[in-house]
Amino acid sequence: MPVPKRRGFVSRSLLRDDAYRAIRDAIVDGTLAPGERLSDGDLVEWLGVSRTPVREALARLEQAGLVRTKPGRYTIVSPLDVRAARAARSVTAAMHELAVREALPGLSAAELDAMRAANERFADALRRDDVEAAIAADDDFHGVLVTASANAAIRSVLEQFTPMLRRLERLRFSSLSGRRSVAQHERIIALCAAGDAEGAAAATRANWETLEPLLDALPDEP
Template sequence: MPVPQGRGLAPRSLLRDDAYRAIRDAIVGGTLAPGERLNDSDLVEWLGVSRTPVREALARLEQAGLVQTKPGRYTMVSPLDVRAARNAQSVTAAMHELAVREALPNLSTAEIEAMREANARFADALRRNDVEAATAADDDFHGVLVTASANQALRDVLEQFTPVLRRLERLRFSSLSGRDSVAQHDRIIALCAAGDVAGAAAATRANWETLAPLLNTDTPGSPG
């Protein structure tokens, strides 16, 4: 199994959550491709941790739909499951809409400005065809409202389901259709600045639903 280059990339004190995030990001980013076999020993060497946090991280990734395990036989990166992605999209869109509804009544001028700044970085990353930077900026944009909602349950749901969609979004942000999100973000910002809760919530849901064309393709093994 090819893993990211380098050994001991994280300190020995790496915790289970850190191991989870490192493996998750390698899957979402495409370094670990759909169908890739995951060997505990390779992951242990790469992360520089013991087998226990690796196994716990893999169990969590299986719950998130990013890893499949056949006890005693193999653990592998899940193929891109279109049905699972559709389900994740529905849940994620609903959670972001809820975040807007809970955050907007008390959203500050500084938070509005943070959304503008994140969208500017997002647009710049798309112009440079930098998918990693575009994804990070998009996370920051939506993260303003998620954080402002102060709803931990909402954040936990998004933590579970967003990675499934991020594999799809890497395809979208690397295509011209990803440019549409910049204008959609601008509309969300304008509606938030105007205090239009219903309008901003609807625009946010619509933004997440633009992944639909990718979900309508029968390519369950496509890399994200």
């Protein structure tokens, strides 16, 4: 397994959540490619931690659909599973809708400004064809409402299912209408500013449904 060149860059006090995020991000950004075998030893050397947090991280990643494990034989980065991604999109859209409804009654002017700033960064990243920055800004945009909802269950569900969708976006971002997403973000902001929870929730669902053409373009697994 070719691991990233930076080794031992994480503190020895790395928690299992940090190990999970480090490996997850490497899968999402394509550093660890679909079908690639993952060695406990290589991951331990790369992260600078013991085998226990690595194994716990791999178990969580399997639940999230990002790795596949055959006990005693191998662990690989999961190939893209379109059916699983469709399910993840449905769950993710529903969670973001719920976040809008729960956040809106107490949404502050500062939080609306944070959404506007994130969308500006998103638009700028698209103009520069910077996929990584665009996805980070999109996360920031939706994250304002998730944080404002103060619902730990929403955050937990999104933590599990969003990485699969971000992986698809990173690999096939050119298939998405990015400019359309900028306009949809603006509509969500306007509806939130007007206090229209149902309208903002519907607009949020429509935004996540822009992934559907991307999923349609990928072959289902046999």
